[in-house]
Amino acid sequence: AQRVTQPEKLLSVFKGAPVELKCNYSYSGSPELFWYVQYSRQRLQLLLRHISRESIKGFTADLNKGETSFHLKKPFAQEEDSAMYYCALTGGGNKLTFGTGTQLKVEL
Amino acid sequence: ETGVTQSPTHLIKTRGQQVTLRCSSQSGHNTVSWYQQALGQGPQFIFQYYREEENGRGNFPPRFSGLQFPNYSSELNVNALELDDSALYLCASSLLGISSYNEQFFGPGTRLTVL
Numbered sequence: 001a002q003r004v005t006q007p008e009k010l011l012s013v014f015k016g017a018p019v020e021l022k023c024n025y026s027y028s029g030s031p032e033l034f035w036y037v038q039y040s041r042q043r044l045q046l047l048l049r050h051i052s053r054e055s056i057k058g059f060t061a062d063l064n065k066g067e068t069s070f071h072l073k074k075p076f077a078q079e080e081d082s083a084m085y086y087c088a089l090t091g092g093g094n095k096l097t098f099g100t101g102t103q104l105k106v107e108l
Numbered sequence: 109e110t111g112v113t114q115s116p117t118h119l120i121k122t123r124g125q126q127v128t129l130r131c132s133s134q135s136g137h138n139t140v141s142w143y144q145q146a147l148g149q150g151p152q153f154i155f156q157y158y159r160e161e162e163n164g165r166g167n168f169p170p171r172f173s174g175l176q177f178p179n180y181s182s183e184l185n186v187n188a189l190e191l192d193d194s195a196l197y198l199c200a201s202s203l204l205g206i207s208s209y210n211e212q213f214f215g216p217g218t219r220l221t222v223l
Contacts, residue, residue, distance in 0.1 A: 004150075043112075044151070044198065044214040086150050094139060094202055094212060095164050098150030 002027045004087050006099035013077050014107050021072040021102050023061075023087030031089040033063055033070040034096070038084040047072075047085070057081070077106045110135060112201050112215035120221045126187045129218045131199030133180040139163070139204040140182040141212060142174060145196040157182055158204050186220075194222045 003026040013019055025031065033050040048056045050063040050070060061072045070087060087099040113132045121127050133140050139158045143151035153166040157176035171187040180201070186193055196219050200212035 006150075009148075043216050046211050088150075093156070093164055094141060094204060094210060095153050095156060095166070096141075096143075096151070096212065097153065098143075100148070100150045 002031070002089060002091060002097045004089055004097055004099035006085075006087055006102050008102045009100070010103045010105065012105045012107060015079055016076050019072075019074045019077045019081065019104065019106075021085050021087075021104065023070045023072065023099060025068050025070065025087070025089050027068075027089060027091060029091055031091050033061070034088045034090075035059070035061055035070075035072050036086040036088055036098070038086070040083070044086070077104075079106050079108065082106045112199060112213050114197075114199050114215040114218050116218060117216070118219035118221070120223060121189050122223050123189055123191060125189050125222075126185065127189060127220060129184040129186075129197050129199075129220070131182045131184070131201075131215055133182065133199075133201035134213050137201035137203050137213070138180055139202045139210075140176055140180065141200045141202070142182070142184045143198040143200065144168075144193075145198060145217070146192075147195070151198055154184070163204075189222045191222050194220060196220075 005024045035047040037047040038044045086101045088096045141156040142154040145151045155165040156163045160176045175183045196217045199215040202210045202212045
C-alpha cells in the first residue's frame with residue numbers, strides 16, 4: 001500500500017529562518033513525488049514535482065530513495081510562505097495519495 | 109480559459125439521503141478526479157474518469173458513484189449518506205496523455221455536512 005507521512009501538523013518559524021517540511025513515503029515501485037500548497041482562501045495548487053528538479057518560490061525538494069523522503073526546504077522563510085503544504089505521490093495514472101499536511105506559519 | 113468550478117459551494121443533508129455534486133473541468137482537459145478531504149486530513153482519492161469511463165477507484169464503497177459527460181464535466185453521487193461522509197469534496201481536472209503524470213488543477217471544493 002502506498003502512504004505519505006507528514007509528521008508535523010504545524011511548523012512555526014520566524015521570517016528569514018530556514019524552513020524544512022518533512023515528508024516520508026511508502027511505495028513499492030518508483031513513485032513520482034509532489035508538493036502541493038494551499039494559501040488562505042485559495043484552492044489547492046501544485047508547488048513542485050521531483051522530476052522537474054526546479055526551485056519554485058525559493059523552495060526545493062530532493063527525492064531521497066534510500067530514506068524514502070521528499071522534504072521541502074527553503075533557506076529564508078517569507079511571510080507569504082504561510083500556508084498549508086501537502087506532500088503527495090503517484091504511482092502513475094494521475095491518482096494522487098496525499099499526506100495529512102503541515103501548516104506553515106511564518107512569524108515576523 | 110476558465111478554471112475548475114464546483115457546485116454547490118456547500119450543502120447540508122441528513123443521514124440516508126442522496127447527494128449529487130458537480131464539477132466543470134478546465135477547458136481542454138479530458139480527465140477528472142474526485143477527492144474527499146475530511147477535517148484535518150489530506151485529500152483522499154475517490155475515483156477518476158477519463159473520456160466518460162471510470163479509470164481507477166480508491167477505497168470507497170459502491171454508494172460513491174460518478175459520471176463524466178461528453179463536455180468533460182462530471183458528477184459525484186453519494187447514496188445512503190452517513191455522518192462520516194461529512195467532508196470537503198474536491199474535483200481536479202487534467203489532460204491525460206502519454207506522460208506518466210499531468211498536473212491536476214483543483215476546484216474550490218464542495219463542503220458537505222451530514223446531520
